[in-house]
Amino acid sequence: MTDDDRGIESLASIDRLIHEPARLMIMAYLYVVDKADFLFLVRQTGLTLGNLSSHMSKLEAAGYVDIEKRFVGKKPHTMLRLTQQGRAAFSEYHGSMKRVLGELDVPSTERAEVG
Amino acid sequence: MTENADLKRLEKKAWTSYHQDGLVDFFLGFLLIAGFLGYSAGDLGRVLGPVLQLASAGFLVLSKKLITVPRMGLVEFGPGRRARKRNTALIATFAVAATIVLLVLTITGNVGWIRDNHTAFSILLGVGIWLVFSFFAYMQDFQRLYGLGALFATAVMLSELLDSPIPILVAGVAACVSGLTLLKRFLRRYPLPTDAELGSNG
Numbered sequence: 001m002t003d004d005d006r007g008i009e010s011l012a013s014i015d016r017l018i019h020e021p022a023r024l025m026i027m028a029y030l031y032v033v034d035k036a037d038f039l040f041l042v043r044q045t046g047l048t049l050g051n052l053s054s055h056m057s058k059l060e061a062a063g064y065v066d067i068e069k070r071f072v073g074k075k076p077h078t079m080l081r082l083t084q085q086g087r088a089a090f091s092e093y094h095g096s097m098k099r100v101l102g103e104l105d106v107p108s109t110e111r112a113e114v115g
Numbered sequence: 116m117t118e119n120a121d122l123k124r125l126e127k128k129a130w131t132s133y134h135q136d137g138l139v140d141f142f143l144g145f146l147l148i149a150g151f152l153g154y155s156a157g158d159l160g161r162v163l164g165p166v167l168q169l170a171s172a173g174f175l176v177l178s179k180k181l182i183t184v185p186r187m188g189l190v191e192f193g194p195g196r197r198a199r200k201r202n203t204a205l206i207a208t209f210a211v212a213a214t215i216v217l218l219v220l221t222i223t224g225n226v227g228w229i230r231d232n233h234t235a236f237s238i239l240l241g242v243g244i245w246l247v248f249s250f251f252a253y254m255q256d257f258q259r260l261y262g263l264g265a266l267f268a269t270a271v272m273l274s275e276l277l278d279s280p281i282p283i284l285v286a287g288v289a290a291c292v293s294g295l296t297l298l299k300r301f302l303r304r305y306p307l308p309t310d311a312e313l314g315s316n317g
Binding site for chain 2: 029037039042043077
């Protein structure tokens with residue numbers, strides 16, 4: 001049985017690492033750019049640096065994000081980019097969620113109240 | 116198509132957030148004020164105006180690096196944006212070359228055809244300037260540039276029609292004030308993060 005056949009059951013196999021809202025935001029931003037630093041992600045997502053670092057470690061451990069540390073003058077600078085694996089995982093997650101949510105027929109308020 | 120619509124919007128949001136600093140408004144205003152000085156300060160102005168205009172381009176690049184990036188972070192956008200940047204640079208080079216040709220024609224006195232068709236030339240110049248700005252605005256997803264282009268074009272056109280640099284000065288001051296207001300808001304909204312905040316994540 002493929003994901004297409006299973007409908008809502010395919011949600012069980014969704015990538016939970018990406019599914020977490022903060023990590024989903026991080027992945028989405030890194031998906032649409034080539035690479036970015038921590039401050040860029042802080043500004044765009046509204047996450048704190050500590051929070052971002054913690055999520056980034058998980059994404060790096062999964063092989064989704066490549067963390068490149070370098071020195072600009074005497075200051076350390078970290079650039080982040082999605083790996084090929086990360087891009088593929090995000091693309092698959094995006095497709096699965098869209099497919100499943102597209103299939104769900106949300107009942108109208110009236111039907112829900114009667115039910 | 117819709118799969119990428121939201122992601123495109125997200126990328127556009129990230130891209131346009133770098134235009135909130137008001138620096139381009141200030142740069143264009145400064146260009147106009149330098150143009151006014153060039154027109155009204157006699158022989159000295161002929162040198163001072165272009166020098167100030169060139170310096171302001173350097174100022175824009177430097178201030179983006181020193182003011183915007185340390186507050187917004189560093190990002191490299193994808194190949195689509197890079198191609199748009201290249202095309203914009205190409206048209207900018209063409210626009211600068213056309214301006215230099217017009218300046219040389221004016222300095223060498225080969226402006227008889229302009230004098231004979233002055234009103235039409237002034238209007239065409241205004242329309243041409245606005246079209247170039249609109250192209251930049253479209254290519255860079257920079258909505259405010261349509262308005263700034265209209266301001267710039269109107270100022271140059273009126274200045275030609277009235278044979279007075281005053282419209283250029285007024286538009287220049289207006290663009291600078293707008294830029295400084297936006298910059299003030301930007302600096303308040305995005306304070307410089309301290310080294311302690313950034314830690315080793317710079």
